[in-house]
Amino acid sequence: AQTVTQSQPEMSVQEAETVTLSCTYDTSESDYYLFWYKQPPSRQMILVIRQEAYKQQNATENRFSVNFQKAAKSFSLKISDSQLGDAAMYFCAYRLIYNFNKFYFGSGTKLNVKP
Amino acid sequence: GAVVSQHPSRVICKSGTSVKIECRSLDFQATTMFWYRQFPKQSLMLMATSNEGSKATYEQGVEKDKFLINHASLTLSTLTVTSAHPEDSSFYICSARADSRGAFFGQGTRLTVV
Numbered sequence: 001a002q003t004v005t006q007s008q009p010e011m012s013v014q015e016a017e018t019v020t021l022s023c024t025y026d027t028s029e030s031d032y033y034l035f036w037y038k039q040p041p042s043r044q045m046i047l048v049i050r051q052e053a054y055k056q057q058n059a060t061e062n063r064f065s066v067n068f069q070k071a072a073k074s075f076s077l078k079i080s081d082s083q084l085g086d087a088a089m090y091f092c093a094y095r096l097i098y099n100f101n102k103f104y105f106g107s108g109t110k111l112n113v114k115p
Numbered sequence: 116g117a118v119v120s121q122h123p124s125r126v127i128c129k130s131g132t133s134v135k136i137e138c139r140s141l142d143f144q145a146t147t148m149f150w151y152r153q154f155p156k157q158s159l160m161l162m163a164t165s166n167e168g169s170k171a172t173y174e175q176g177v178e179k180d181k182f183l184i185n186h187a188s189l190t191l192s193t194l195t196v197t198s199a200h201p202e203d204s205s206f207y208i209c210s211a212r213a214d215s216r217g218a219f220f221g222q223g224t225r226l227t228v229v
Contacts, residue, residue: 045159
């Protein structure tokens with residue numbers, strides 16, 4: 001069974017500083033995608049970043065980067081230069097490359113950004 | 116590109132009535148759409164997978180007669196909550212598969228049954 005675990009229900013960061021959100025997953029598969037989604041108060045799910053498991057290089061999108069440790073099944077999200085607009089729920093998610101039919105979501109981490 | 120629109124964003128209905136939620140892919144064709152339910156401060160739980168032109172596949176524990184899904188075209192899937200009860204109150208989110216780009220989410224529908 002595939003499961004996604006986010007062990008930090010809530011975190012806070014000072015504006016302009018860096019924060020790392022943790023995610024671990026459990027799978028016996030080798031070909032999969034990992035995602036971080038942001039859900040602001042509007043509840044719209046927004047894709048932040050995606051990592052293909054077969055790529056060793058960590059994905060980066062502007063201020064967002066991941067630390068993907070495949071052997072450890074760890075996929076953390078680092079937000080640099082945090083902004084007030086980054087405040088949201090962040091969900092880690094997993095999907096098999098060849099099976100679109102299921103996303104497995106973590107329980108989410110609420111990120112607070114302090115001015 | 117890859118915009119998914121969900122309507123309505125908010126609906127209040129009386130207990131015992133039915134309510135329909137629409138999910139549209141605006142700038143792409145989606146052969147597969149997904150319906151999720153999200154309880155307060157919880158994650159998204161997949162309810163069903165909707166394939167254009169065929170019956171939806173429901174997750175275990177989801178009542179297919181209560182949550183009717185119709186995917187009549189490549190750009191529209193609907194979720195009808197039949198004979199709604201207060202315990203059906205929740206946030207419902209759809210997502211649509213946009214070929215190799217992955218799945219994109221609608222903005223969600225908050226359903227309140229009174």
